[in-house]
Amino acid sequence: KYKPNKADYITYSYIFKNKLINKKIKITKDLMRLIGYYLAEGHITKSIHQTGFTFNVNETKYSDNCRTLLRRLTKRHISERKPNGGSLQLIIHSKEWYYFLDTFCGKGARNKKLPDFVWRLPKKYFLELLKTYIRGDGYKNSRTILVIKSVLISPSLFKYLTETNK
Numbered sequence: 207k208y209k210p211n212k213a214d215y216i217t218y219s220y221i222f223k224n225k226l227i228n229k230k231i232k233i234t235k236d237l238m239r240l241i242g243y244y245l246a247e248g249h250i251t252k253s254i255h256q257t258g259f260t261f262n263v264n265e266t267k268y269s270d271n272c273r274t275l276l277r278r279l280t281k282r283h284i285s286e287r288k289p290n291g292g293s294l295q296l297i298i299h300s301k302e303w304y305y306f307l308d309t310f311c312g313k314g315a316r317n318k319k320l321p322d323f324v325w326r327l328p329k330k331y332f333l334e335l336l337k338t339y340i341r342g343d344g345y346k347n348s349r350t351i352l353v354i355k356s357v358l359i360s361p362s363l364f365k366y367l368t369e370t371n372k
Contacts (some may be wrong), residue, residue, distance in 0.1 A: 216323060220305040229302060233327060235334045240275045241311060241321065244333040246342025247272075250313050255304040258297040260289075261342075269294055269340045 219226055231237065247259045248289045259276075261269040273296055276284050284299040289295060310321035324332050335345070 237332040239338045242338030244273045246339045255301045260295045305357045
């Protein structure tokens with residue numbers, strides 16, 4: 207059974223109230239699932255340090271799963287919005303998570319990427335990320351063939367998802 211070692215923590219820094227904050231986050235399957243949701247459904251906004259995930263209102267299983275992951279990992283209050291009749295947004299405000307996602311996963315659809323650390327993890331961790339990414343941008347057709355249908359405009363994310371032999 208895989209057990210994270212010292213190298214299986216992510217470290218990064220950010221400024222909070224004029225102080226340098228050094229963070230260390232353990233790499234877990236939950237973290238990989240949250241990253242998958244971010245790559246498919248997420249956005250970040252620097253001015254208010256917002257991290258959000260937008261789901262179709264009928265995707266309650268996935269939005270509930272994302273909400274659970276956010277609670278477990280971030281320990282932050284989760285706001286819910288319905289910007290229109292067909293979507294649900296889960297939102298947290300946190301410098302820590304804004305900078306984590308910006309540093310490792312990129313910001314904006316064109317700049318999203320897989321974090322570099324995924325390549326040193328066991329395959330099952332990558333598959334957790336891929337599973338939640340597909341929940342956002344994939345479906346099964348009538349012949350039970352998995353289809354990833356995505357407006358994937360990030361060249362680096364497309365490259366990683368299509369060329370990996372994990």
